Amino acid sequence: MSHIAVERKRRRQMNEHLKVLRALTPSFYVKRGDQASIIGGVIEFIKELQQVHQSLEAKKKRKTNSSPITTQFTAESNNLKEVVASCKSPMADVQARISGSNVILRTISRRIPGQLVKIIFVLERFSFQILQLNIDSMDDYALFSFVIKIGVECQLSMEELALEVQRSFCTQEFHIKEM
Known part of the structure; x- marks a missing residue:
């Protein structure tokens, strides 16, 4: 040849x-x-x-369900400053990071009926516009990955966003109120 x-x-x-x-x-x-x-x-x-x-x-290795929510910030990635806020709890891991002019929001948790609607409600309540949503599942876990645009009216930091989304996992009931 x-x-x-x-x-x-x-x-x-x-x-x-x-x-x-x-x-x-x-x-x-x-x-x-x-x-x-x-x-x-x-x-x-x-x-x-x-x-x-x-x-x-x-999550598999965790023995107790009472670990507190922690928030961390990192700044690195090929000479680019990157803000990442993470909240972890027994219910879910939530990460929010700025990517260009958008925010990447990821949640990993056990499958919880209605949880996606709760997260979307939180995002809309704080003037975020959802550009893309990916849903992946593995066994009884769900991964939601959002690409969201920050609205002009939005005043939340990445830490506050991660915390608000984390709180949506902790609420037992969910009622949509008229805005």
Whole structure:
């Protein structure tokens, strides 16, 4: 086989693998179709899946249901300052972080009937606009990933947003009030 034929075969295989990776990755992670964007998006997706896995493992190991909610801030990521607020409790792990001009909000919890509606109500109450929502589930756990736009009227910090969403997991009853 000539060098040219071998190279064509290699490129064809690479393109096929990239198509599979793009198909397996949610569209939010792959914004363009070039090779670098596909691979970068897959890397981000895998990192998030690892975080979900670690969080689920940590929940599995928890022995008590009385651990307090904690909030943490981090600032790093390839020379870009990033604000991340996390609230963890036996009910749910909530993370809010600024990504460009939007906020990425993630929750991991056991499946709770009506919980998604509660979270959406909290977001709308504080003038956030939901741009995208991804729902993933694994066994009896649910992962909600929101991309939200901050409304002009919104005065919440990332810490306050994470705390408000965390509180929605703690309420037994939920009533939508007229605004």
